[in-house]
Amino acid sequence: MNRNGTSKQGNAGTAVAPGWRQSPAVRWMLMALFVLLFYFSLAPHVIPETYDITEGAVSEKDIKAPFQIRDEKATRLAEEEAAGRIVDMxxxxxxxxxxxxxxxxxxxxxxxxxxxxxxxxxxxxxxxxxxxxxxxxxxxxxxxxxxxxxxxxxxxxxxxxxxxxxxxxxxxxxxxxxxxxxxxxxxxxxxxxxxxxxxxxxxxxxxxxxxxxxxxxxxxxxxxxxxxxxxxxxxxxxxxxxxxxxxDEEATEEAKVQAKQNTPPVVYNEGDVIVKRGETITADMYKLLSDSNLLQDKRHYWPQAGLLILSLMSIIVIYAYLHHSGGLGGAKPKYGNSQLLMLWLIFFINIITMQIIAFTQTDTAPYAGYLAPAALGTMLITLLLDLHLAIISSFLFSIMGSVILNTQPNQLFDFKFGFFVIVVSLAAVFSIHRASQRSTILKAGIMVSLFGSASVMAVLLLTEQLERMPFIYSVAFAFASGLLTAVLVIGLMPFFEVTFGILSALKLVELSNPNHPLLRKLLTETPGTYHHSVMVGNLSEAAAESIGADGLLCRVGSFYHDIGKTKRPNYFIENQTNIENPHDTIDPKLSKSIIVAHARDGVEMLKAHNIPKPIRDIAEQHHGTTSLKYFYHKALKQAEEQGIEPAFTEDDFRYPGPKAQSKEAAVVGIADCVEAAVRSLRNPTVEQVEAMIQKIIKSRLDDNQYNECDLTLKELDKVAQSLKESVIGIFHSRIEYPDDAKTKERTN
Structure with missing residues (x-):
């Protein structure tokens, strides 16, 4: 897992069959949805509407020009009229x-x-x-x-x-x-x-x-x-x-030619009505519509083919990145269908917002397009999925923005808006990728505003479009776009977090707040467990980051991993202050049941408080199926003292599991054991700490506790080294270094 990868996997809903998230058929359906989204969002801007009409018929609706259309016959008549007005020279x-x-x-x-x-x-x-x-x-x-x-x-x-x-x-x-x-x-x-x-x-x-x-x-x-x-x-x-x-006949002819050249062509601008509703289609009108490819029987399919190719190329770019990054392959792909569906929804929302802004543009106010919150999609992808995927998506959003916001007649792409979209998108990516608080989104929005305004100003200055009011409006709208983007991201984040069970960095930071009801309960009712959890969080975060796992998830997961102990706090040694240990007077099997129940109780409590699944998984899996050897041997000893044959095996004294399914759950489990073990030592040395960590890891490895997660031996070595360094740093005053130990021996 990592913060921008599978740590965000969660429940997208309980009503859907469990297998849909990894189904290849569903994946290809989602890819097809991407193609359809790209095609139909761009089609109105690049493919003109066609009409089923005949010459001499009455038009049932207004026929408007989808782009600038030149009326050649009317232009020739206008030119001849202009030439006819020229007197002899x-x-x-x-x-x-x-x-x-x-x-x-x-x-x-x-x-x-x-x-x-x-x-x-x-x-x-x-x-x-x-x-x-x-x-x-x-x-x-x-x-x-x-x-x-x-x-x-x-x-x-x-x-x-x-x-x-x-x-x-x-x-x-x-x-x-x-x-x-x-x-x-x-x-x-x-x-x-x-x-x-x-x-x-x-x-x-x-x-x-x-x-x-x-x-x-x-x-x-x-x-x-x-x-x-x-x-x-x-x-x-x-x-x-x-x-x-x-x-002077030659001068006269030249004047007539000049008059024809100076005669503006008769054109229908985009949106102008060519044929009014109820108007009869004349031969000239029919020919004009036919020459402009606006008739269904004269329809050309090349634009449709070109747009389909462009849509396919766009999804190929996304698929190639996901496949190359390992997001779609392997037993546990980084991106399941849930993430693909969320990515599609983000693209849909971003495109819809640009379409809405495009409706406000006019020939006299094309600068309204700069108000589009074009960085919305890249911000959400960065926060919820992956930074590199957000960068790839930025270029796709740029292409779409240059088409959707285009106000130039007879042009497929508008460079000004394409440049604006790519600048604000990349500014959003690099401003938000380390977000740890909701306020960071607003700060990122301000950065988007500044970079967006600067990009618009640069383009307008380069093209010498320096009319005062349009210049001011363009820069102001670009600045407002960043603020609007931040507001929409803040508003949409809870929707994605709840709908897709996303555990974003922002959500993790919120869950780590000590004022959370469960953490307050842990602190007030089980202060020993709370301190233990905080220490485990410190150890696990550093260890996880050393192998590229999600350190923040490990830290927050550690805070909640023993929350189940709050149901029976006195039965756990870290909470037994000035009291007798209850386990000394009860049956070992009962002690075992109480101890292993804290994992199950914790999951139930976390579910009741709507804690995301990755944290519940850590609470449930951090012990795996390890054995409670202390109580097993205590039960054996009691049976021996009673002179009876044990009616149980060691398997009866194991946690019910499941085993760790992720690197984060495995690391928290190791850190949990290491912290408890170090705390039990009175005057530990560096050698003792290192040996103890190696023993814990080897014991779990021999017990096949890591068979169901993708931890490698090399990564376990890195985890051991990180835990050693962290333990020495945390318990520095209690751990004797080799030189100090030798000095004491000589003194004695």
């Missing part, structure tokens, strides 16, 4: 209108200065050449910008098309007036024409005609005095004015 491009009018006037000046060309030829040249300069100017501009890549090809083509389409036609009579112009006139005209063209093309022009209509007014307001000059400048200015604002 235009680019402003100056085509160099001023340079065109200057080139024309410069050409007129050159040609007019040439006397070799007749007036008729000049008119013909102007008629043929000037209109073509418009197209040449546009083509030259396009070619130049195509090389530099300043504008897109589509925009350049649009420029050429629009500008050429809006070319102005110079009246025929204008060409006849051009040969008359002198260089002075042309110089004056060049300045005026350039200014007019610059002014009118400085504004955005999609239609050149708009600006051309203003040319006459500006020319009339100019400094030109000659009518011919004004007419020619007016026509050339109109000819040189081109549109400078062009439709």
């Amino acid at each position: 235009y680019s402003n491009v100056s085509l160099g209108n001023e340079s065109l009018v200057e080139q024309i006037l410069f050409r007129i000046e050159q040609l007019n200065m040439d006397d070799q060309v007749t007036k008729e030829n000049k008119i013909q040249i102007y008629r043929d050449e000037i209109p073509g300069r418009y197209v040449q100017h546009i083509d030259s501009f396009i070619q130049s910008n195509r090389k530099t890549g300043t504008y897109s090809e589509s925009l350049l083509e649009e420029m050429a098309r629009v500008a050429k389409a809006q070319q102005y036609t110079i009246p025929e009579e204008t060409f006849y007036k051009m040969p008359q112009l002198t260089p002075e006139q042309l110089q004056e005209m060049r300045s005026v024409a350039r200014d007019i063209v610059r002014k009118l093309t400085s504004e955005q022009l999609r239609e050149a005609e708009t600006a051309r209509m203003q040319v006459a007014e500006l020319v009339n307001a100019s400094t030109l005095s000659s009518r011919t000059e004004r007419e020619i400048v007016q026509e050339l200015a109109r000819f040189s004015i081109m549109p400078n604002r062009f439709l």
Whole structure:
């Protein structure tokens, strides 16, 4: 036995058949229950609900999105609407209108200065050449910008098309007036024409005609005095004015693409109603539900298979640890089905508490999940079962917490909650594993609060989630989680102790309180036995711990092992103060009956006070089936004196047993004999103590008293060494050391 192992075995109820606790069939049933617990507790969070509906039918209930679902068709329509709202994009491009009018006037000046060309030829040249300069100017501009890549090809083509389409036609009579112009006139005209063209093309022009209509007014307001000059400048200015604002198809398309990209997708968030109760299932709705795998006839079984594998892996981890630690094997396994059932119940309670907290979470308050008492399970496992099993369970609770408390759409696990659960669970394990008082649970709860708050704070800082109120709420809820865990553990511990007959360290410490009614009775009615029991407790605790047994159980068991002596206290030598020994005047067989009855009486008294079975077992088994040799030999002597043949054997003077079934019962039995034997010695030496301990152990070993417990010879040697050291320490002033004995001999 050990404190976190079989010492916690007890009666889980008298109505169940005794063999169920070690039945392999029951064990496998419990393993299957673990798988079902893991599967069905996680299924609502990872497997969406499916619906048996048909297109055109009326929905009998609200169909809600189990996770975020994107409506592709509605999203495409929204994108097209956004793109449709984009107006055509235009680019402003100056085509160099001023340079065109200057080139024309410069050409007129050159040609007019040439006397070799007749007036008729000049008119013909102007008629043929000037209109073509418009197209040449546009083509030259396009070619130049195509090389530099300043504008897109589509925009350049649009420029050429629009500008050429809006070319102005110079009246025929204008060409006849051009040969008359002198260089002075042309110089004056060049300045005026350039200014007019610059002014009118400085504004955005999609239609050149708009600006051309203003040319006459500006020319009339100019400094030109000659009518011919004004007419020619007016026509050339109109000819040189081109549109400078062009439709940019590429920019328009890019803006539409950008608008589509910026359009948020149409989604149903987790919990949103897709189809309302009483609503007709349209073709679009049916397709959406089908694409989201929410229809039974379209159901995919991969998530179920994945969850089943995860559940099996979880129970394999538990089974592997239990098997590796020897908890499920051997004649007396450390973990019976009672412990497995209790472990399942702890997992169930811990998962249920996380599920309850998960219901309080919302999209705006996901931090409510930190209130979950996630360390509840590991605390209970540490206190009632085993520390290492609690550590293994912590990782399983972490996985479950990251799924159950997950608020991230389209994510299977939420790292924040998984990290929080593992931190608080491990903090609970290492804070509570040496608990000896109920107040230790509260202290452990405070440690869980501190570590939980620190873990939440660390994650929020790392992810830069620093909004003031959510940050404060998250840390505060994590702190409250530890306190809530401590309260629940304190409340649940009595339930497990009573239901499963658990003898936890906390329960043992409570039972060792001298104010317990039985211990008060022992102290007041049999002070000698009380002192003997306390001494046996000191000896047995150290001896048990030396072989890895439960020292605390041995100490407390020793306090109660002779409680049956309170029924007839005067018949036991340690309580016979200033009185005659009653056994001197009664029959040895009666003396034997009185002595052996104290074990049976003790068990009955312990049962009446609901003392756990492991302590009752120590009271019943600490003498085993040993012989009361003193009374046996006294009976033989009386028979010899009476001259009659004894009608009894030595077996008639034995305790009824049973023999020690555990290491703890065996150790208490040895310590009981050793303490009584040492007390009977007046001036014991170290050699006498060591020989006496070896004699007691050998006598019991030869009497087959340890055949039914798993004590080894090596462990018996350790017990003997521990008892020797403890006896020397307790009775130090009475025991003579070898050197002291030799000194006395020389003195004598």
